Amino acid sequence: MKLSSAYLAERLRERYDVLTCENISGEDAYFRPFLQTRDVAPARGRVCIVTGTYLKQRQSTIQVQKAKYNWDDVLVILTESDQTEEFRKELSGPYIMLNPNISASDVINTVQRIFDRCDDWVEQLNALVLRSGSIQRALKLSADMVGNPLVVMGIDFTLTAESKGNNPNQGVRLFNDEMVNLEYMNAYIQDETYKKSLESEVPMLLPAFINGCRMISMNLWTKGEPTHRVVVLETQKKLTEGDKCLVAQLASYLEYIILHEPSFQEKDDLDDVCRLIVTDRTADYLTMSNRLAALGWSPRQDYLCLVLQTAGGDKEHTTGTICKYLKKQFPHSSSFQVRQEIICFFNLSKTGQTVEEIETELIYFIRDSYLKAGYSRSMTGHMNLRRQYLQAKIALEVGSRKKPYVWIHRFDQMVLPYLMEQTTKELPATMVCHENLLELKKLDENHHSEYMLTLRTYLEQNLNATQTANELFIHRSTFLYRLEKIKSVLQSTLEDPDEIFYLNLSLRLLEMEEKEV
Template sequence: MKISISVLYENMTRWKPKLLGHSGRDTMAYSGLYFVTGRFADIPGKILFGEPDVFPRGLKEKAIISFGRLPEELAVHNTLLIFPGDSDRSAIYQEIELLFSRYEEWDESLHRALVAKKSIQHMLELSTAILENPIYVHDRNFALLGSVNMHEDQNGWEYDQRNQQYIMSLEIMNDYKLDEEYQATMSIDGPDIFSDTIFGYRILYRNLRTEGAWYGRLCVNELKRKFRKSDFALLSHLSNMLLMSLEMGHAHVSPNTRELENAFLKLIASGNLEKTPLAGALMQYGWDTEDEYFCAVLQTEYRDVRTNAIAYTCRKLYDMFPYSCIFSYHDKIVLVVNTSQGHLSIHEFTNQLAVFLREGLFRAGISSEGRDFSHLNDYYKQALEVYDLGSQKDPSFWQYCFDDYVLPYIFRQSIRELPARLLCRKELFLLRKYDEEHHTDFFRTLRIYLEQNMNISHTSDELIIHRSTLLYRLERIQALTGMNLSAPKLRFGLLYSYYLMEDQEM
C-alpha cells in the first residue's frame, strides 16, 4: 500500500518534526524510503531520506525526510518532513520502515479478506488500529452492515427482530431528512466531514457509490481521537475495498419480489397487463388472483429522495406489513396490501400505520378494498384522489381512507363543469331565505327530518321541540315548497343538496 508523507508526520509527532512545502503534492504515492548518501538517484515512488547536504537544490516534486535546516527553495517545490538536527537517525528510519510495514500489512489483510469473501464486519475489525475511532457501515436501507470501536456516546441503532439486524432509528432518519447539510452529503463522492450539529460529534464519511448506484455509507465518529488529515486518504482506501466487497456480494431483491413489483408498476403506469404474466408473478410471490387487497400511497418529498429515505421507508413498512408488495413510483411509495394473506382489515392497517406516518413525517391515501389485481390501476388512482382531497379538507390528518371521503369525492367530480348552486334543489334556497326573513327554522328542520328517515319522534327529539310543533313546521314547508316528500328520489336529491351545500360552504 502506498501512503503519504502526512501519514508519517501524524504518526511521529513525539519526534516533533515539521511538515513543510505544498500540501497539494502530498499524495498517497509512496511505498517506502530511499536512503540518499553521497550520490543522488531519483527512485520513483520512494520518499528520499538523508542529511540536508545530499539533496540538490534544483529538486522538484519530491517528498523528502531530513534533519535540521534545508535550503528554503526546496520547500517551494517539494514536500519536506524535517526532524530536529539532534534526532536519532537510525531510530527514526526504523520507525518509518515499521509504519510502511504496518500499512502494507493492513492493505494485504483487506485484500485477503476480500478474496476469502469475509464480512464487512471482519474488514472493519482489521481497520480498528488504523482509524482508532468508532467505524460503521450501513447499506442503502440504513441497516448496519458492521461496526467496531463502539462508544457509549455514539448514536444508537434499533434492533430489527424480524431481520435480526440493527437499523437506523426513525428519529435519526427524520433528523437527517430535515437537515440540509445531511441532504447535501448525499451528492458528495469523496471523503468529507459531517458537522457535530445533530450528534454532538463530527463524522468522517464516504458514500459507497459506483456507476450511479448508492450502496450505503462508511462512517467514522470523532469520539476517541481527533481526526487527522491522513484519515481522509485512509478512509478512501478502506471504502474502495468495502465497495468491491459490496459489489461482489451485494444482496439483491428477491427475483419473485422484483417480478411482482414490475407487474404492478406496469399496471399503474398503463392500466393494462395480460392476465397470464400477472397470474404467474402473483403465484411466485405466494399470492392468488382472487385475494382481496387495497392500495396505499405515501407522498414523499425532495428531502426523502436526497437522503435515500425512500428505500429506508420501504424496508420499515415491509417489516410492519410483510404481506405487502412495496415499491417506489415517481415521487411516491406504493403499498399493495394483501388482506387475504395478512388477515388485516383496512381499519387495523390504519391503526398500525398512524404512528409511523406521524413519526416519519408522511401522509397517506388509502383506497377501498377490492379483488382482481388487474384493476390495481383503479385502486391506485383512488388512493391518489383521496390523498389530494383529504389534504385539502383535513390538512391536520395523517391518512385518508377513500371510504371516508366518497361523498366529498362525488361532490368534487359533480362540480367540475357546473357550479354547485346549479346542482342543488332550489326549494332549499327558498327555505333558507324564508328563515332569514321570518326568523323561522324550516331549513334545518327539513334536513334533520330527512336524516331521521322521516321519523316524527326521532326528529322532534333531535330538534328538542314538541311533536305538534314539528308537524306544524312540516305543513308550512310543504305549503311553501309544494314538495311531496313521499318520493324517494326527491328525498335523495334534497339530502344530496344539503351535503353539497355544506361541503362547498354555501
C-alpha cells in the same frame, strides 16, 4: 446524531477520572446533554448531567412529595457530588460516575464537543450522499473518525471498497487477496459467531482467530435482504463497544449509496410489475396477473394499498429510505416511487396481518417522518390493484383538503366527500340540487324563518314528526304547520324515496358549498 453510552464513556475516560460505569452499551443511543437543575422528570433519550446541588434539592422535594422519576431511558453522568448512593439505587439504565471534583460545566462542554465532532462527520456524509458520492469516498471520510481501516464487501466476501490503513496486516488479505479469500470464507462460514451475524441488524464484534485481527461487522440491507457488510479492522487501535454506534451510523449512508448507485442496482420484478399496473393504463391485466403469480402473489390473496407524501415536499434522499423501511418492516410488500408519491402494496395473506395491524404498526413512523398517508380498502385479487391505488390516492387528496391537520386518511372515511365533490365537478351545487329547495332557502333568507333547518332535521329523524319537534324544541303543532309550508314550497308530499334521497343529497351539497365560500 445519537451517541451510545459506551462511546461517550470512552471519550470521557480520555479526559476525566471516571470512578465507575454501569449498564454501558454500544447499541443504545442518546441525544445531546442537558443539566438537571430542577426536580422534574428527566428528558427521555438524552444525556443528563446530575450534580450534588440537584441531588440535595431533589432529596428535600422527595421528603415532601414522595415522588420519584423514571430514569430508564436516560444516560446519567454524575459529578460534583459524592453523595450518590441512594440515587444510584434508582438507576436501572446506564450511568457514568465522575470524580466529584470535576466541574459540571466543564463536563457539559466536553460532551457537547464530542457531539459536535460526530455531527460534523455526519454533515460531511450528508453532503456526499446529496452529491451522489461513492462508497469509496464515504469510507475515506470515515476512516479517521473510526480510527481503523474500513472495508465494504459482498455477503460472498467479494471486495467492494476499502479505505487504506497506514499499517495493513494479514487481516486485510481476507478481502483483497483472491488466493486466500476462499480459505478465509470457509473458516468464517463454520464459525458460530459469524453465523449469528448473518441476519443481525446491529454491529457485531467478530473474533481474531480466523484472519489475525478482530473486526466489527454490520450487515447492509438492500430491498429487505442483507447484500453487503461494512467491516472495521482492528489494525491501528483497539476496537471497543463505543465504535459500534459509529459503524451503525456509517452503515445507514452506505445502504443508501448501494440502493441508488447504478452499479449496485438490481431489477426488482415485483416493484416493476406493480409500478406498471399503477402507471400504465393500457397494461394487459392478464399478463400482469401471470407475472405477479410467478412471483408468489396469487390472485386469490388479499391486498392493501398505501400512498404516502412528504409533508414538506419530497426530497430525493428521503424516498429511498422510506421504501427501504417499508420493505424491511413488511417483507411481503412492494414499495416504489411514482412522481411525488410513494406507493406500497401489502400482500395481507402473506404477511398474516390485518389492515388494522398494519396501520397500527406504521402510525408512529408516518407521524415521526412528517408523512401524509392514504389507505385503500382491502380487496382480493390482482384486477383491483390499480383501483386500490386510486382509492388510496383519493383518500390522501380529499383528506388533505378536508382535514389538513390529520396525517392519515382512509378511503372509507373520505368516500362520501369524494362522491359529493364528483357531483359538483362540472356544475355548482345550486345547479344540481332540488330546484324548489332553493325557493325554501330564499324564503328563510327573506323572512328569517327556519324551514331549511326544519326539513333537514325531519329527514335526519327519518320523517318522525314527534322526534323532530323534540329535536327542534318546538311544539308538535308548530312543527306540523312548518311541514305543510315546506311541502307547499317543495310541491311534494315527501313520500317518494327517490325524492327524499335527492333532498338529502341536495342539503349536503348546499352545506358543502357554503363551507367552501
